[in-house]
Amino acid sequence: MASGKKYKILFITSELFPFVKTGGLADVSASLPKELAALGHEVRIVVPRYGAIDTRKFKIHDVVRLKDFSVKLGEKEVLFSVKSSFLPNIRNRVQIYFLDNEEYFGKRKSLYVDPMTGQNYSDNDERFVLFCRGVFELIKKLGWVPDIIHSNDWQTSLVPAFLKTIYKNDEIFKKTKTLTTFHNFEYGGDFPVESFKKTGLDEEFNTDEHLLHNGKLNFMKAGIIFSDFINTVSPGYRDEVLNNPALSSGLNEVLNGRKKDFFGVINGVDRAIWNPATDKFIVKNFELKTIENKYFNKKNLVERFGLSYNNATPVFSIISRLYDYKGIDLIAQSLPELMKQDIQIVLLGTGELKYLNIFDEFTKKYPSKFACYLGFNDELAHLIEAGSDFLLMPSKTEPCGLNQMYSLLYGTIPIVRKTGGLTDTVIDISAGNSTANGFVFEEYSTKALILQVQKALSLYKDKDGFQTMIKNGMKSEFSWVLSAKKYVELYKNLSAS
Ligand code: GLC
Numbered sequence: 001m002a003s004g005k006k007y008k009i010l011f012i013t014s015e016l017f018p019f020v021k022t023g024g025l026a027d028v029s030a031s032l033p034k035e036l037a038a039l040g041h042e043v044r045i046v047v048p049r050y051g052a053i054d055t056r057k058f059k060i061h062d063v064v065r066l067k068d069f070s071v072k073l074g075e076k077e078v079l080f081s082v083k084s085s086f087l088p089n090i091r092n093r094v095q096i097y098f099l100d101n102e103e104y105f106g107k108r109k110s111l112y113v114d115p116m117t118g119q120n121y122s123d124n125d126e127r128f129v130l131f132c133r134g135v136f137e138l139i140k141k142l143g144w145v146p147d148i149i150h151s152n153d154w155q156t157s158l159v160p161a162f163l164k165t166i167y168k169n170d171e172i173f174k175k176t177k178t179l180t181t182f183h184n185f186e187y188g189g190d191f192p193v194e195s196f197k198k199t200g201l202d203e204e205f206n207t208d209e210h211l212l213h214n215g216k217l218n219f220m221k222a223g224i225i226f227s228d229f230i231n232t233v234s235p236g237y238r239d240e241v242l243n244n245p246a247l248s249s250g251l252n253e254v255l256n257g258r259k260k261d262f263f264g265v266i267n268g269v270d271r272a273i274w275n276p277a278t279d280k281f282i283v284k285n286f287e288l289k290t291i292e293n294k295y296f297n298k299k300n301l302v303e304r305f306g307l308s309y310n311n312a313t314p315v316f317s318i319i320s321r322l323y324d325y326k327g328i329d330l331i332a333q334s335l336p337e338l339m340k341q342d343i344q345i346v347l348l349g350t351g352e353l354k355y356l357n358i359f360d361e362f363t364k365k366y367p368s369k370f371a372c373y374l375g376f377n378d379e380l381a382h383l384i385e386a387g388s389d390f391l392l393m394p395s396k397t398e399p400c401g402l403n404q405m406y407s408l409l410y411g412t413i414p415i416v417r418k419t420g421g422l423t424d425t426v427i428d429i430s431a432g433n434s435t436a437n438g439f440v441f442e443e444y445s446t447k448a449l450i451l452q453v454q455k456a457l458s459l460y461k462d463k464d465g466f467q468t469m470i471k472n473g474m475k476s477e478f479s480w481v482l483s484a485k486k487y488v489e490l491y492k493n494l495s496a497s
Contacts, residue, residue, distance in 0.1 A: 007491050009036060009043045010146035012135055014128070014155035015111060016047045016096070017273075018088065019058055021378065022111055023321060024267070024402045025152060025183045028233070030087060031270035035484035037092035044144070046135055048105040048127075049083055049098035060085040060098055066141060071133040073126050074198040078104070080130065082138055089272070099134045118353050125195040128219065132158035133200065136167055145172050148491045151180045154189030157223025158199060161211070164226045165201055177494040180227040181265075182220065184399050185241050185248040186325055189219030214250060224254050228494050231263040233400035234421035238264030240397070247397050265487055266424060267400045268480030269409065274385075276410045276474075281382035286411070288474050291467070294386065294411050301387030304380075305346045305371035314460045315344050316453070317388035317412070319381050319403050322351030322359075322374075327394035327417060327444075332358050334446040338453055339366050346388070347372035348380055385410040390456050394441075394449050398422045404438070408473035413459075413466075414438040415452045425478070429455065429469070437473040 011033050015026040033043040053060070066082035080101040087094040100106060104127045114121050121127065135156075139145060151159045160178035167173050195217050196206045205211050213221045224230055232238050241248040242255055242262075255262060272278075276294075277287040283300040286293035295311065302309045316338075320326045332355065338345065347359060347370075359372045373380060381403075385391075391407040393416045400421035404414040408425070416422040418440050428440035439452045459466050 004488070005492065005495070007041045007147045007488070007495070008144070009033075009041055009148045009150055009491065010135070010139070011043055011045045012132075012149060012151045012156040012159055013045065013047055014131070014153065016045060018378075019047065019053045019096075020050055020111065022376065023183075024400065027270065027273075027402055028183070028267050029152065031268065031273075031480050032484060032487065033094050034087060034090050034092070034270070035268070035480040036487065037090070037094050039484060039488060041488070043094050044146075045087070045094060045096045046138065047096065047098060048131055049100040050105050050111055051107055051109045052111065053098070055083070058085055058088070066097075066138070069134065069137045069141070071130060071137060072200060073129055074200075076126075078126075078130055080134055082134075097138060099131055099138070101130065104130055124189070125191040125217070126198055128155045128189070129158060129198050129200070132156060132162060135159055136162060136173075140172065146176055147495055149176060149178050151178065151223065151227070153181075153183050154187055154219040154223065156180070157189065157219045157221075159223075160226040160228070161199075161201065161205075161222040165205070175495075177229075177491075177497070178227045179229045179231060179490060179494060180223040181231045181233065182223070182399075183233055185220070185232070185251065186397065188213070188221070188249045188251070190216040191219075193217055213254075218249075218251075220249070221251060221254060224251060224258060228497065229261045229263065229490055230255075230258055231265055231490065233264070234266045234424045235264040236423045237397075237399045237420035238262065240420055263490060265483055265490070266421060267402060268483045269402065269405050269478040270480060274382075274406050274409060276386055279382050279386065281379040282386040283383070286386075288471060291411055291470065291474075297383060297387035298389070299387075301346065301383050302344060304383065305373070307344050307346075307368060307371055313342055313344055314389040314457065315346065315387065316390045316392055316415075316456075317384045318345070318347040318349065318392050319384055320349045320351075320393070322349045322355035324352075325396045326398075327396055327449075328352075328355055330394045330444070330446055330449050331392060334449050334453075335362055335370070337446070337450050339369055341453065341457060343369065343453070343457070345370050345392075346384060348377060348384055350375050381406075385412055388412045389460060390415055390453075392449075392453075393417070393422065394444075395419055395422060396444060401425070405476070405478045408437055408476045409478065411470040411474050413456065413469055413473065415449075415456060416440055417444065418442045427472075429459070433465070433468050435472060436469055437476070438469070
């Protein structure tokens with residue numbers, strides 16, 4: 001256990017692996033608290049209890065004294081209770097509180113988007129105001145007062161705003177500091193100005209200097225302004241959002257105003273979950289010494305997707321939310337050209353309806369070369385990482401990106417665009433045999449992407465070069481310990497401030 005002061009940290013998040021996940025936030029929300037606990041800190045987590053969470057499987061139980069809470073959403077009085085459980089399969093206890101309200105969370109199978117319309121739920125403002133207010137009511141009832149409240153993304157960005165306003169004279173919060181990590185500045189949590197009154201904040205904050213941005217109420221802006229420290233998930237992405245308005249939903253000026261309190265701590269990988277030597281979701285485990293076993297996974301993967309296996313044909317994979325900013329437009333536009341090559345492509349993901357249709361069409365058009373699973377399937381993601389030869393990740397923006405790191409560790413060579421965390425983790429082939437672990441390209445165009453695939457195809461034919469690059473990737477660390485220590489440094493500076 002590391003020395004130094006131990007902090008009480010309340011980690012607030014809208015998704016948490018393995019309970020409920022739509023993206024990397026869920027992974028980080030489990031692995032960072034776990035690592036902090038291993039360093040001796042007392043960490044507890046708060047997350048909504050969505051209908052999608054299996055209460056029975058995860059042994060989530062009622063807590064007698066955590067019932068009958070009430071908060072006001074504008075004129076409306078809303079009741080909630082809190083259930084509890086622990087992060088599974090870890091040595092140190094990390095308690096989880098599930099904020100439970102049937103109407104706003106329990107009834108919803110999906111987290112943010114209404115599956116009936118494909119649009120965000122129209123009451124997301126109320127849902128996440130309730131969540132953020134609920135956090136304070138919970139702390140008061142528990143009498144467990146955190147040194148640090150660590151929130152994440154727009155869904156929890158009102159927490160620092162409430163602390164500095166509604167709860168500012170509350171004795172018990174006198175020493176509590178806030179840090180908000182933004183995992184993606186693309187999502188601001190925008191709502192009509194009329195939503196402001198639901199926050200319970202004073203009208204003085206209903207202005208462009210405060211919570212309004214481009215004529216809308218913007219939850220993320222509240223987090224940027226009111227958090228003691230703010231953070232994002234790679235140094236590269238931090239620099240990009242400070243300089244490029246398009247990447248920060250136009251909030252770059254506000255971010256620049258907080259520059260000295262704005263950090264970029266890169267995510268790590270939870271090696272208890274993502275490790276080809278021990279992974280339970282793959283067909284055959286492997287490590288550096290037994291790389292040849294990777295090919296049992298390749299065969300199984302290809303067949304699972306209904307394609308026929310041929311070792312001479314490289315398998316490229318895509319694991320992504322299907323949105324333009326992930327570069328899915330490039331993939332969709334390049335596919336007809338890529339299909340002319342001797343390759344197979346498998347895709348796992350869900351997202352925009354137009355992409356679901358496009359990829360569905362492609363499976364019909366290229367039945368022996370392209371296959372997809374249009375949905376969310378974490379177990380399958382493990383097999384894809386283990387069985388593919390290359391991963392395509394041509395994101396327009398990528399705050400950190402986890403799949404490229406999983407790929408590297410699983411001997412799958414990533415082909416990425418030069419942006420954010422991808423730049424910080426993938427080293428282009430041009431760096432030479434001793435360090436290169438992937439392909440990195442800059443220009444956001446189908447031409448550039450297709451060129452990289454062609455380069456990858458040549459590498460695939462060069463057996464030694466291919467093996468060397470795989471090995472360089474598999475030697476990566478991506479340890480959470482280092483990143484968790486950086487977070488502790490931030491908590492320390494916050495406490496001293
Ligand atoms: C978001 C970002 C992704 C990052 C993840 C975890 O999903 O888009 O780049 O890896 O959060 O921080």
